[in-house]
């Protein structure tokens with residue numbers, strides 16, 4: 253049941269457009285797309301289609317070239333010890349060491 257206040261606002265969250273399932277008028281490719289995981293200012297899920305390869309929509313920081321640059325170009329980059337490549341390299345070295353210990 254939807255309640256309308258004197259200001260004309262809907263109080264029932266079930267009737268809020270942000271809470272509805274993706275519209276059946278959308279093309280199937282957009283309806284099946286992963287949904288934005290951001291919360292709106294009302295605390296509800298966004299439900300817009302997430303940008304390609306991102307977990308949020310274009311309005312919540314998923315657009316191309318949004319966010320800080322990756323790697324050495326990031327302003328907080330110091331030495332690269334914890335970079336994705338360095339961590340993967342250390343994990344591979346540890347795996348190799350473990351397999352060598354199994355041989356002995």
Ligand SMILES: [Zn+2]
Nearest residue numbers: 288298309312
């Ligand atoms: Zn969003």
